Structure formats: C-alpha cells, structure tokens
Amino acid sequence: MKEAASKQIESILKDYHWMMNSIKILRDSMKDAGAGLTAQYGDAAGMPKAQGTTMDPVYREIVRRERRYSVIQKYEAKISVIQDRMHLITDERETEVLHWLLEGKSYRWIAMHMGLSHTHIGRIKDSIVKKMSEDVPNGTDGTNDTKLLKHKSAC
Numbered sequence: 001m002k003e004a005a006s007k008q009i010e011s012i013l014k015d016y017h018w019m020m021n022s023i024k025i026l027r028d029s030m031k032d033a034g035a036g037l038t039a040q041y042g043d044a045a046g047m048p049k050a051q052g053t054t055m056d057p058v059y060r061e062i063v064r065r066e067r068r069y070s071v072i073q074k075y076e077a078k079i080s081v082i083q084d085r086m087h088l089i090t091d092e093r094e095t096e097v098l099h100w101l102l103e104g105k106s107y108r109w110i111a112m113h114m115g116l117s118h119t120h121i122g123r124i125k126d127s128i129v130k131k132m133s134e135d136v137p138n139g140t141d142g143t144n145d146t147k148l149l150k151h152k153s154a155c
Contacts, residue, residue, distance in 0.1 A: 002133055002134070005133040006129050006130065006133040008081075009081065009082070009085075009129050009132045009133050010125075010129050012078050012079070012081055012082055013082060013098075013101055013102070013125070013128075013129065015078070016078075016079060016082055016101070016102050016104075017102060017103060017104030018104065019075040019078060019079055020075075020079065022071075022075060023072055023075050023076065023079075026068055026071065026072050027072065029068075030065060030068060030069070082102070082132070085131075085132040086098070088131045088132055088134075089128055089131060089132070091127075093114070093124055094124055094127060094128050094131075096114060097110055097114075097121055097124045097125060097128065098128050100113065101125060101128075107121040107122055107125070
C-alpha cells in the first residue's frame, strides 16, 4: 500500500503545476456563468424536441459548467494531498526541490539552479515522495483519511 501511495504522490507532484493553472483558468471562466444565454420563448419553445435531449441553451450550459466544477473539485482534492503533507519536508534542499517541482520545473533546470546533478535531484525527489507517503494511514486505525488511495493520475 505504501508503494501505491508513493506512486500516486509522485504522479500528483508531476501534475501539480498544470492542475493549479487549470483551476485558476477554470475558475476565471466560470465567473460569468450564464451571461448572454436566453431560453427559447414563443413558437420555438412550444415546438417538439428530439427525444432524450433538450434544446434549452441555459440548461445545456448548466450541465457543461457542472462538469467543469467536478473537474475543479477533482484537481483540488489531488492538490490538497500534497499541500496537507508539505509540513513533513523540513530539509532545506528537499524544500527547495519541492518548491521548484511544484512550479513545474524539470530535474535538469532544478539541477542547474542548485548546482547539483539531475540524478541527485531525482534522489532528493524520491526522498520527498517517501516522506510524504509515510504519512498515509494504513486504513485499519479507524481514520477516514483515504483521500490518497482514491486518486488516479490525470495522465
């Protein structure tokens, strides 16, 4: 179970940056919910519609936005897995590497920035993942914190 948690944390670390950007963009696009939409009135409203679908643009927009809200919630849940465990990383090098990983930087970029090899950055990342995955509950101690086990990679 710890290995599965490690793989999930590693996947979330890799996806963290673009998920944060997607949340920002999706939230901004949702601010004007329903602007410019009008339901049909008059003769068009009384006409029969195809079976199983609705021609109401407001309803279709609501359905589309509801799907987008569920995507936002899924991304937020994954991001909170990392954010809830960030306090476990206390070493200065690990903190620096974690920061740049969350910013979406490559191992090579981080290595050049810190004056280390990219393989050393990979080892530091592995240490970060190990520390974060040790905090995952085993499921038998009565806690309800099974967030991490429900996550799948967005890739």
